[in-house]
Amino acid sequence: MPEKTPHCFRVRSPAAGAVWLCLFDAAGAETRYPMERDGETWVLDLPVPVGTRYGYRADGAPPFDAAKLLVDPRATELDRPFVHDPRLGERGVDTAALVPKAIIAAVLPPLAPAPPVFRPGQLIYEINVRAFTMRHPDVPAGQRGTVGALTHPAVLAHLRKLRVGAVELMPIVAWIDERHLPPLALSNAWGYNPVVPMALDPRLCPGGMAELRRTVAVLRxxxxxxxxxxxxxxxxxxxxxxxxLSLRGLDDRCYARAPDGTLINDAGTGNTLDFGYPPVRDLTLDTLRHFVAGAGVDGFRFDLAPVMARSPGFDPHAPIFAAIADDPLLADHIMIAEPWDVGPGGYQLGQFPERWLEWNDRFRDDVRRFWRGDDGAGALATRLAGSTDIFGHHATRSVNFVAAHDGFTLRDVVSFVERRNHANGEDNQDGHRDEVSWDAGSVEARRRDAKALLATLFAARGTIMLTAGDEFGRTQGGNNNAYAQDNHIVWLDWSARDGELEDYVAQLAEWRAAHPELADPAIRHDLRWQRLDGGAMAPADWHEAAGFVMTLPEGAGIRIDRDARAVRFTG
Incomplete structure (x- = not known):
């Protein structure tokens, strides 16, 4: 028999009338233990072995429902993934057989504190962990689609070839499918629908925190x-x-509500966490500490980050920002905001704290508009110089990108005028309706335009980001919202790589590495601009010119010529 050691079970449920700890044996039989109230928290000391599977039940006035088995919001390991079932939302229906159980995990040896490897200005490589290696011919079949696959020598060689500064892993914590997907025989492929923030999804990280820790160490x-x-x-x-599933059954106050009691939906997903409620901030901070102290990660990218500063309106001085800045474990780590959401006033590009980086969709759209032929050189020059109109004239916090997981792939940007999202089951009504894109025509013309976009990205001041596979021409067949396509639409086809394009990106990475002033976030107004014929840029040229030459302080130059559909580097 495994040795039992004392364990203090604690769960916060301030309005509950009663809470039970529910333990499950190997056959799934449940044993309930009443817990004792300690202020807003319920506690129970009980000797249990490592590997014990458990959940909670809470009772009281509605919306409490003792029939619902609830996952510990602070669970760090689950015995299986979440699977959507209509009964999970039906009052009075017991869900013990439907909900994953939290597991008492073995305590890993402490990690020595270490500063981030990644430095702002380097290349961030955005990865959908499952899609990245599901079709990789060199990765063993049993390892494909997992966090651990990132340690395979073939994967590491590819990352080094591109001079990747950091991998940015799309959500790897446990998520559940949106309820409209199973009837369509679809499933969530992106993971942006989490339930508990610390528990790694068993499909992506079957080895739990030990697998993530090892992967981070190998990458480091x-x-x-x-x-x-x-x-x-x-x-x-x-x-x-x-x-x-969890918070709703334990403390429904975690979700923001309007004065009339209706749920606030700033995220466009049905509910919004309330960061004006201190327990939500505490859970968030503990999650960040958990992954820094437990796995040694460099930092975090926050989806729809303005919500974290809402209660309900955006506040650039929100308590969560100060708490992160004051935390000795988190203060020097990388924080990246996706600076928009669908709520009122939700677009907050440039409004986050001075140490935060921000995804810059203005860079994406202005670069694409220039190459599509919509705009002159002025907007492009501003983006290349660090987007001083957004971030000020001292330093740039821009994360520059021309394509991301959300939207067309880079190849599809230059191949499709309209989205082709029919496979998503929403009559092609989902996804961005007016994405900036065009059809360049032939395979060679599309490669040419993709090269121009990539070269513009690597010539930009600030941090740059590339989504995995865009360096070798991945396509989603025109689907610009492939969140529900856990299949060959999003799985990278390594056998169909465009080797010429991939080698070109590697050359761009070498050139950028040789000119570190581009990665330096400091704005020194040291760039020089000339017309393509060598003359000085006149005011009218910024509106009318189809290109320019940008010269770096040490003399290297970037010649951008839209008519020739080319970017040339010197020095």
């Missing part, structure tokens, strides 16, 4: 940092018709 040994994409704007419990 190769000079590559790890950034986790986390979702704190909502949970997979969704709206009032959604499932009761």
């Amino acid at each position: 040994a190769n000079g590559i940092g790890t950034i986790l994409d986390l979702v704190f704007n909502h949970t997979g419990e969704s709206d009032v018709e959604g499932a009761t």
Whole structure:
């Protein structure tokens, strides 16, 4: 028999009338233990072995429902993934057989504190962990689609070839499918619908925290940092018709509500976490500490980050920002905001704290518009110089990108005028309706335009980001919202790589590495601009010119010529 050791079970449920700890044996039989109230928390000391599977039940006035088994919001390991079932949202229906059980995990040896490997200005490589290696011919079949696959020598060689500064892993914590997907025989492929923030999804990280820790260490040994994409704007419990899985059954106050009691939906997902409620901030901070102290990650990217500063309106001085800045474990780590959400006033590009980086969709759209022929040189020059109109004239916090997981792939940007999202089951009505894109025509013309976009990205001041596979021409067949396509639409086809394009990106990375002033976030107004014929740029040229030459302080130049559909580098 495994040795039992004392364990203090604690769960916060301030309005509950009663809470039970529920233990499960190997056959699934449940044993309930009443817990004792300690202020807003319920506690129970009980000797249990490592590997014990457990959940909670809470009772009281509605919306409490003792029939619902509830996952510990602070669970760090689950015995299986979440699977959507309509009964999860039906009051009075017992869900013990439907909900994953939390596991008492073995305590890993402490990690020595270490500063981030990644430095702002380097290349961030955005990875959908499952899609990245599901079709990789060199990765063993049993390892494909997992966090551990990132340590395979073939994967590491590819990352080094591109001079990746950090991998940014799309959500790897446990998520549940949106309830409209199973009837369509679809499933969530991106993971932006989490339930509990610390528990790694068993499909992506079957080895739990030990697997993530080892992967981070191997990447670090190769000079590559790890950034986790986390979702704190909502949970997979969704709206009032959604499932009761964790927070909803324990402390429904975690979700923001309007004065009339209706759920606030700033995330466009049915519910929004309330960062004006201190327990939500505490859970968030503890999650960040958990992944820094437990796995050694370099930092985090926050999905729909304005929600974290809402209660309900955006506040650039929100308590969560100060708490992160004052935390000795987190203060020097990388924080990246996706600076928009669907709520009122939700677009907050440039408004986050001075140490935060921000995804810059203005860079994406202005670069694409220039190459499509919509705009002159002025907007492009501003983006290349660090977007001083957004971030000020002292330093840039811009994360520059021309394509990301959300939207067309780079190849599809130059191949499709309209989205082709029919496979998503929403009559092609989902996804960005007016994405900046064009059809360049032939295979060679599309490669040419993709090269121009990539070269512009690598010539930009600030941090740059590339989504995995865009360096070798991945396509989603025109689907610009492939969140529900856990299949060959999003799985990278390594056998169909465009080797010429991939080698070109590697050359761009070498050139950028030789000119570190581009990565330096400081704005020194040291760039010089000339017309393509060598003359000085006149005011009218910024509106009318189809290109320019940008010269760096030490003399290297970038010649951008839209008519020739080319970017040329010198020095």
